[in-house]
Amino acid sequence: MTEPIHDLAHIAHAELLTPFPQDSLRFFTDLFGMEIEHREGQSVFLRGWGEYQPYGLKLTEAPLPGIGHIAIRAWSPEALKRRVAAIEGAGLGEGWSDGDHGHGPAYSFRDPDGHRFELFYEQDRYVPPEALRPRLKNVPQRHVDRGASVKRIDHANILAADVAANRRFATEQLGYRLYEQVVLDSGVESGAWMSLSIAAHELIYTADHAGKSAPPARLHHLAWFVDTREEILRAADLFVDADVPIEAAPAKHAVAQGMFLYVYEPGGNRVEVTTGTHFIFDPAHETVRWSQAERARGQAWGNKTIETFHTSGTPDVSGAPPGPPIPPTSRIPAL
Amino acid sequence: MTEPIHDLAHIAHAELLTPFPQDSLRFFTDLFGMEIEHREGQSVFLRGWGEYQPYGLKLTEAPLPGIGHIAIRAWSPEALKRRVAAIEGAGLGEGWSDGDHGHGPAYSFRDPDGHRFELFYEQDRYVPPEALRPRLKNVPQRHVDRGASVKRIDHANILAADVAANRRFATEQLGYRLYEQVVLDSGVESGAWMSLSIAAHELIYTADHAGKSAPPARLHHLAWFVDTREEILRAADLFVDADVPIEAAPAKHAVAQGMFLYVYEPGGNRVEVTTGTHFIFDPAHETVRWSQAERARGQAWGNKTIETFHTSGTPDVSGAPPGPPIPPTSRIPAL
């Protein structure tokens, strides 16, 4: 038995690409309720009200939607060095950069599917402007509550032609723990839910339905956390009125037991509002392995899994024009 | 046994007086989340997102805070005439006016304590501007969700030197049903919770501690409804961050079982965010009579009733300067 790895702490931020940056920005500020923390080049840095770090989302203009990179913070400088060595040993490293707005030197690498990641340790702590100063000193920012009012980035679900290969890399080189997985009757692993903490999932790989013919490194969705299930129900109400395309109305996942709401942001990326997953306290947790038949039963309350959930990712491979793959529900403009 | 009276439908709106109209207006729009529907003279007409009528609050500049008038809508033109006749019979009528913004001819009267009321039947129905148009046609307005995001005016609690006399007027002349009351060991009635519908209370009289020496017609509080208890907890979080003076943090009333949150708006009036009261379906409901000892036990979960709840009303009689009687919690400005 090898000792568990405790070198990486959490996803500090993710970079989302959008071909419609103005619309996407309005979505994340007005409807997700995030604050603009910084602008630089083609990017806007956005934060949920509960993030200690300056931002959890880097929104960047690009020809196609998808995931730019995922940035993971290490537990310590030494821990960072250990993980960099492991990644280099796997032949997937791409080298150091000086860092970006809000954090220090970062080591860049790609997972086997080609998604770009960064590791760093030095991270600025958010200092709110006066108007966003909270009343209680253990809260990073005043809770303004606009739209869904997301608290912090929660997890990333990325697509891979070979889930097992990427899952092995994440667990062996990065130290992720594999809490749940789906293994099809064919023996192919089609989903892996992994975490660096007691949170039920922080990094998820699911099978890219387009397989090896798809462009590599596609995104399934990014998810943001809210504190209560009521906030998710409320978000659905607000999204309906604001013409946000809802892909999956609020319900409960079987895997990890989380409450979900899936929508498309104007750039065409699927984003989730989530809460309520269970915690994994067992240091010797046995991976929960779901069979094809078990997955076919649907979500926790029997809701069938939405079909597009299996077929849609960004960038798109269907040849559809850019933007959300399902039509908006109405013609009402966001306020 | 006399037949029940079914002539009045509900409180259509209430007029609140404030010596600090700009601050009060900002409170009701930014922190209670109401929309400005109209401005006229020294008044601003404000609405919760769930009100079918154009507004539920008329906010009027005045030298002292307190209640301007309470406007009750009748079930029909004939029902209106019957109630007017009954009030005139009691010698408390003041005559007809042409109406006000959003409603037709109104009959004015005063309760025995001197609070001014109006009765009318003709009421405009709210027509939202495009930006506030809801997605679903059975909802009057888009749910924007700003601050507490109150849905509609719920009830008025007014003070009276003689609760019993006012309660008798309300039940006998207006047709209110007395659902719950407090009778002190002395036999004096110190509180009466009344309704025109299955809602647990729409008009409440409680004893004015200053008795006959107080100016008549004082206000204890006006209350606005939200759909869930979670919204009340959330409102408390938002109010703390926005420097709103909280008089009573979220908890549950014994009387009527409602969840409450009491704060002071900048004009000095106590206002409540409420939800969750029980419904009274029994057409022969026996009034629940609480004794002095039972009331002394506190609220539903044993919370002691806040002392200022018994002593403070508007206009104030203590000689304190105008404004909220308790200090704000911090110096953070509202956004």
Next chain:
Amino acid sequence: MTEPIHDLAHIAHAELLTPFPQDSLRFFTDLFGMEIEHREGQSVFLRGWGEYQPYGLKLTEAPLPGIGHIAIRAWSPEALKRRVAAIEGAGLGEGWSDGDHGHGPAYSFRDPDGHRFELFYEQDRYVPPEALRPRLKNVPQRHVDRGASVKRIDHANILAADVAANRRFATEQLGYRLYEQVVLDSGVESGAWMSLSIAAHELIYTADHAGKSAPPARLHHLAWFVDTREEILRAADLFVDADVPIEAAPAKHAVAQGMFLYVYEPGGNRVEVTTGTHFIFDPAHETVRWSQAERARGQAWGNKTIETFHTSGTPDVSGAPPGPPIPPTSRIPAL
């Protein structure tokens, strides 16, 4: 303009028929959390914790599932007489009986589709045994909280070959108010949501898909109220673990805005746990009329309406064996 009728107060109870009385009883006690108040003949009388009347459900053994009768309480003895006269005038009366357990003389009649109803005024008030005595005197019963822990019967949705004819009878002879309706492109009325109070619906007629070939007087569902949406989410969790067939997982209706959870009780009847509908305070409420296209858009958050919702009722007309039309989710016995 005719004056509104205010003669009937609410559905005091409903009688549900079941071919599997032991299983149905265990469902309503263990999983809906109701208390057995009385047993008599082939019937068990059951109550939710918040009902002032002794019971809201009379569960009766019968060869086929379905609705036995719906009992409506009048506002007064005089009001009762007025409604009886109106029903007799419509030629649908069936005469008086001495009453049943818990209530006084009742007048029996059938709606145009043949559903049996009773009207009465005299109603016993529930007196809890010591073990169920509540702490607060304005609550009828200790809140024990078992399973879904339903509070009270909320509404009945019954099927009719001719919705319009039944809706006219209910509004004109009984005094129901028509709050919302569905009118198909053909001009046929396929749904009518009616109430005696500010509650959004108490009696609903929807079109029996089998039309005139179906046996008359079928049931779509009975619904019970809980106070919060969280209780509905929790009920879904409990029902999954208890092998209750879930037809529609928790979500929000477009019509009336209520949160729902639809399941089948072991007798084969559809039952709902509901909360959160809006209130109709407008005494001159204009009926909200939904078109076929609007209904096709699904529920409030875009959930598609479950197909069996349109095709299944009790008694069944498909020739299937008695019992729930959809298989239970697992083989775990109820505790």
Next chain:
Amino acid sequence: MTEPIHDLAHIAHAELLTPFPQDSLRFFTDLFGMEIEHREGQSVFLRGWGEYQPYGLKLTEAPLPGIGHIAIRAWSPEALKRRVAAIEGAGLGEGWSDGDHGHGPAYSFRDPDGHRFELFYEQDRYVPPEALRPRLKNVPQRHVDRGASVKRIDHANILAADVAANRRFATEQLGYRLYEQVVLDSGVESGAWMSLSIAAHELIYTADHAGKSAPPARLHHLAWFVDTREEILRAADLFVDADVPIEAAPAKHAVAQGMFLYVYEPGGNRVEVTTGTHFIFDPAHETVRWSQAERARGQAWGNKTIETFHTSGTPDVSGAPPGPPIPPTSRIPAL
């Protein structure tokens, strides 16, 4: 900068002492909703529905109430050895035992204040009996939902004459992270909130008001987790009806932002139902230090901290007869 310690995973269970074992057992099963997993000697082993381990509470008969021991599970056999060495180096070790029901060899030690702890790695995984088998394989037990229906043990708050000394031991020898603390104007540390994970607190030390004259190793409270704030409000309702002495009605802590409900179990120990604390993802989290003045402002929404919260612990030092220090709210027996 030293590297963070990641050797201990979580509090696997705690042992609570009670002089009234039958009453305490009925409380934890009927009102907290726990299951009896095992009985042995003078102890009953109880579990919340969400615990992967067989039990989280060992309830043991004893002359006086208080805490028996706190059992912490290590991340690995090697991690266990490292912590044992550190504790032995601090001179507080007491040696190995063969383990107890449900877990393997355990190393016993005392904190500077004298509280007994155990460390172990080998832990049985719960296998539910058929009646408690859950529907979903990633849930350890069917969610039966009885009373508060606690999910798992969350944290222990223990009293110490010298908080700083105990906090130093916990952080330096055990590897706890200090997330928040209270430092009085005198410089004395009066509270320390520590964790082994992103959970806001798992082990809390607060100052024993009786100082060095008190018996050592007293308990402030044990806390159990539920998933939602609504469950805490519901628990308060159920506890009121069940005559449970409520010390602090539901509200929100300033420290760690958790929702709380404090009651006394029949043995006289304070127990909490909790949820909603924030998570600490920052690996370099700077301890939030609260001043005396800040603490005097009360809880998050301004609720004053309950006086007995500062003065009461178990075993009692006031000479009062054993049992809850505040009277029950009524005479209604638990079902």
